[in-house]
Amino acid sequence: MDYDHSFIKVPAYAGSYFVLTTCRNSQETIRKSLTSIKEQTVNPEYVIVINDGSTDNTNNILDDMQKYWPILYVITNPDLGYDISRVVRNWNDAIELTKNKALRKTDYHMIATDDTVYPRDYAQKIISYMDSNSLVSVASGNYANQKFVSPHGAGRFVRNSNFEKSIWHGYYPEQMGYESAILYEASRSGYLYAVIEDARFEHTRTLGQGYNxxxxxxxxxxxxxxxxxxxxxxxxxxxxxxxxxxxxxxxxxxxxxxxxxxxxxxxxxxxxxxxxxxxxxxxxxxxxxxxxxxxxxxxxxxxxxxxxxxxxxxxx
Structure with a gap:
């Protein structure tokens, strides 16, 4: 996926955000995914990667990236085998890390994955829209030629002030269906969600590969x-x-x-x-x-x- 960013105009002020993502045995995709986040025109305050028991070269790749990217934090879990239920638990561990290390509070957090690549102005487009629409609690772009009506799981931005007022008090429910539950809880509380059609990103693995x-x-x-x-x-x-x-x-x-x-x-x-x-x-x-x-x-x-x-x- 090639983009022309020659004339991207970066706003004087944009809401702040941090990124959290999980990975497991992602040596083929993780560097490209994280590099696309590192090169955003609106930079994240910090990025937290939960390395969930990788047994390939993922550990070394993350160690190497940390050498020249000081805002990259890595949580390394032991290899307990593959378990999809750990994804949301890992997200909560990342959120807990922000509190334990007293990392700067941000306006939003972004959910990324180990197989998604974002154009340089992706965060800028989402944040600019959310900054201008305070009732929008969750927003994402789209990928490929899909036309999702609800925010996609990857590339999703969540407004932290609303998230912290949810029934889960700033954490994700560790239950099957957690991504949709966040949307319903936001709607029930009087907030909206948005899909920004011109904010497109790429999945380097097709949906059928490993999709649950x-x-x-x-x-x-x-x-x-x-x-x-x-x-x-x-x-x-x-x-x-x-x-x-x-x-x-x-x-x-x-x-x-x-x-x-x-x-x-x-x-x-x-x-x-x-x-x-x-x-x-x-x-x-x-x-x-x-x-x-x-x-x-x-x-x-x-x-x-x-x-x-x-x-x-x-x-x-």
Whole structure:
């Protein structure tokens, strides 16, 4: 992915942010990903990488990058095997590190991954928009030719002042579906989210490689998704091949139907009040759709200006 940055105009002031990312056996991608963050026109205050038990050359790459990048902090975990549930726990460990080391408080934090590469003005575009729209609590760009309505997990910026007022008090819920839960909690609190269409980034691994379709389907159960909402998403992905593709759509539906939640831990259900909110917002959307059908006029739930998609989680 090549970009021309010859005429990028950097604002005199932009909100501050830090970056957190996890990696495991990422020797082929981690340097390129972190370099793209290092070269942002609006620099992060610091970057925290959680190296989750890598057994390849990832450790040496991170050690080398720390020599010439003093704001790079690395948390190194022992090799306990692959476990997707550790991702959110690692994020919280990074947040805890900012407190333990009394690192500077920032306006936002950015979620990056070990396989995403960002153009130099990516952070500038997201932050400029969020600086100008105080009700937007979470925002991201898009990747490839995708048109996500909700902020993507990678490349996501979160407003820290709102995040700290959530029911999880400035940490992520260590439960399946945590990325969506943050959006619903923001919406329930009266805030919005945004997708900035002209802020594009690149995944160096395709979605199908290592993508956890189990979590995608099962988390719809933990969040209390309305069955009709799941069916609509399945049909959209299956018929159009959107986002996760047809095979992914089948897996998603299968895991939604077969998932059995636990009483505690990562696989437990979310708080009943949050699940009620999720179900209520989806029910409202269905009622609006039925009314539109009855009038023989289907109203689009999405803004006409796709340059910036803004909404509450109800618009998902």
């Amino acid at each position: 379709f189990y979590e995608f389907g099962a988390s719809m159960r933990t969040l209390g998704y309305h069955p009709l909402s799941v069916l609509v998403r399945f049909l959209r992905c299956f018929m159009k091949g959107e986002a996760i593709g047809r095979i992914g759509a089948i897996y998603m539906l299968y895991y939604y139907l077969t998932f059995t939640p636990k009483d505690d831990g990562y696989n437990r259900m979310f708080d009943q009040s949050l699940r009620n909110y999720v179900r209520a917002t989806q029910s409202i959307k269905f009622r609006r759709f039925r009314r539109a059908i009855s009038k023989s006029k289907i109203l689009s739930p999405y803004p006409k200006d796709l340059t910036k998609n803004v909404g509450s989680v109800e618009s998902r």
